[in-house]
Amino acid sequence: MPECNLCGQEFSQLNKAEVEGTIIDVCNSCLRFGRKIEIPQQTYKIQRKIDFKSLEQEDLTIVSGYGEKMRKARESLGLSRVQLAEKMKEKESIIKRLEEERMEPDEKLMKRIEKLLGINLKEKYQEMKTARTREKTKLTVGDIVKVS
Numbered sequence: 001m002p003e004c005n006l007c008g009q010e011f012s013q014l015n016k017a018e019v020e021g022t023i024i025d026v027c028n029s030c031l032r033f034g035r036k037i038e039i040p041q042q043t044y045k046i047q048r049k050i051d052f053k054s055l056e057q058e059d060l061t062i063v064s065g066y067g068e069k070m071r072k073a074r075e076s077l078g079l080s081r082v083q084l085a086e087k088m089k090e091k092e093s094i095i096k097r098l099e100e101e102r103m104e105p106d107e108k109l110m111k112r113i114e115k116l117l118g119i120n121l122k123e124k125y126q127e128m129k130t131a132r133t134r135e136k137t138k139l140t141v142g143d144i145v146k147v148s
Helices: 052-058 066-076 081-088 092-099 107-117
Strands: 015-019 022-026 060-062 122-124
Touching: 066 092, 066 107, 081 092, 081 107
Parallel strands: none
Antiparallel strands: 015 022, 060 122
C-alpha cells in the first residue's frame, strides 16, 4: 500500500499535491499543507501501422568507395569542388573530405549529395558470415594469428 510522503502512514488512495514547490503524494489530512494538483489521465495510442520505410533505412549503409563515386559524378557534371560546395551550400573542405573518404556524410547531407549528383550512396547492409574452423574445440593462438 502506498504511504503519504509527509506523515508516512499507509493509505489506499493518495492525492498529488504541490508542497513548497515539490509535487508529492499526500493523504487527505496532509493535503492542507499544500495545493492539490489534478493530473489529467494520459491516453496512449497504439500504433498499428508498421513504417516499412524506416525499417528499410535501418538496414542501409554507405557504399564502399563513395568518395570516388562522388568525384566521378561531380566531374561528369563538369563541376569543380568549389562549384559543388556552392550549390550544396557547404564548405569546399567538406566536399574534399567526403571525396577522400576522411568523413562520412550524415543522412541529411547524403540525401542532398544523392539528389544533386544523381547517384545512390546507400546499399543494403549484409552481415558477413564467417566460416567456423573448429566446432567443439577451443581456439588456439594459431587459429587467430596469421604467420607470414
